[in-house]
Amino acid sequence: MHSEAFDLIPFVTSLSGCNLQPGLYVVATPIGHLADISLRALATLAQADLIACEDTRVTAKLLTHYNLRKSLIAYHEHNRQVAGNTIINHIGEGKSVALVSDAGTPLISDPGNDLINLCISNGFYTSTVPGACAAIAAITLSGTPSDQFVFAGFLSPKMISRKKQLQNYSNYSETIVLYESPRRIKHLLKDIFDVLGNRKIAVAKELTKKFETIWRGTVEEVARQLENVDIRGEFVVMIERGPKSVVNISDEMIYEVLKSSSAKDAAKFLSDTYGTSKKEMYQRILSIK
Numbered sequence: 001m002h003s004e005a006f007d008l009i010p011f012v013t014s015l016s017g018c019n020l021q022p023g024l025y026v027v028a029t030p031i032g033h034l035a036d037i038s039l040r041a042l043a044t045l046a047q048a049d050l051i052a053c054e055d056t057r058v059t060a061k062l063l064t065h066y067n068l069r070k071s072l073i074a075y076h077e078h079n080r081q082v083a084g085n086t087i088i089n090h091i092g093e094g095k096s097v098a099l100v101s102d103a104g105t106p107l108i109s110d111p112g113n114d115l116i117n118l119c120i121s122n123g124f125y126t127s128t129v130p131g132a133c134a135a136i137a138a139i140t141l142s143g144t145p146s147d148q149f150v151f152a153g154f155l156s157p158k159m160i161s162r163k164k165q166l167q168n169y170s171n172y173s174e175t176i177v178l179y180e181s182p183r184r185i186k187h188l189l190k191d192i193f194d195v196l197g198n199r200k201i202a203v204a205k206e207l208t209k210k211f212e213t214i215w216r217g218t219v220e221e222v223a224r225q226l227e228n229v230d231i232r233g234e235f236v237v238m239i240e241r242g243p244k245s246v247v248n249i250s251d252e253m254i255y256e257v258l259k260s261s262s263a264k265d266a267a268k269f270l271s272d273t274y275g276t277s278k279k280e281m282y283q284r285i286l287s288i289k
């Protein structure tokens with residue numbers, strides 16, 4: 001048992017007697033290190049009448065660690081309709097239900113979207129208890145731009161569809177954040193190289209766990225580093241934005257800039273603004289002038 005957790009046990013168990021308002025509480029749990037759980041998450045789990053979870057064995061392990069004994073109900077991808085209705089009935093009868101997933105934040109590449117919508121349509125109280133999320137933890141370590149990013153979740157397991165999805169992201173000016181399984185991580189890197197080129201990427205593995213590792217560099221460099229490592233574990237991949245293509249800049253925008261600048265100055269201004277090639281921009285301007 002982690003010593004950080006030990007001292008919290010009396011505090012958490014002392015909360016078990018309190019009552020929560022009836023409704024659904026979306027509670028984030030750790031993505032690895034069991035101490036990465038908020039005091040409010042523990043208090044909510046302690047106070048909830050019922051905990052809806054993906055895998056009761058995984059959640060039971062977390063609860064045992066914090067000395068909590070609670071009623072659990074399985075709510076996962078395969079039973080979400082039936083279990084969702086059961087949970088809604090419980091809330092309708094005045095119960096408080098905490099929703100957790102196996103790891104991290106529910107609804108983020110995890111079940112829960114149907115359930116929150118059922119609560120919304122029934123007019124039930126909903127509340128969030130935020131906490132760990134692998135995508136957020138990974139981007140903070142990545143070194144890729146973190147001011148704007150797009151969370152793309154898991155891409156398709158099929159190569160053709162995966163490449164199409166990557167193609168759709170090719171002109172995004174944000175960092176792209178992906179989840180991937182150890183089985184497909186090497187294939188994903190190859191597809192990124194084929195579709196998006198040798199961009200800068202970061203690959204985070206087993207965050208907050210014993211073998212936490214982060215690789216940074218171009219796709220080729222990272223792929224080379226991954227050749228000789230144990231590929232078991234959980235991965236987040238971040239792809240740095242690429243140069244934006246000139247074809248995505250509207251004619252109207254170009255005409256607007258041309259009102260007060262020469263073609264050459266407009267090319268410089270627009271390529272600086274949109275991060276495109278100045279030469280390609282100049283050619284585009286000449287083509288529509």
Ligand code: SAM
Binds near residue numbers: 108209
């Ligand atoms: N709801 C979770 C969250 O908030 O991050 C994500 C659940 S999704 C089913 C599981 C995926 O999240 C893994 O395949 C991996 O891509 C990523 N993931 C979860 N925990 C991780 C960790 N400790 N390190 C790296 N990636 C992790």
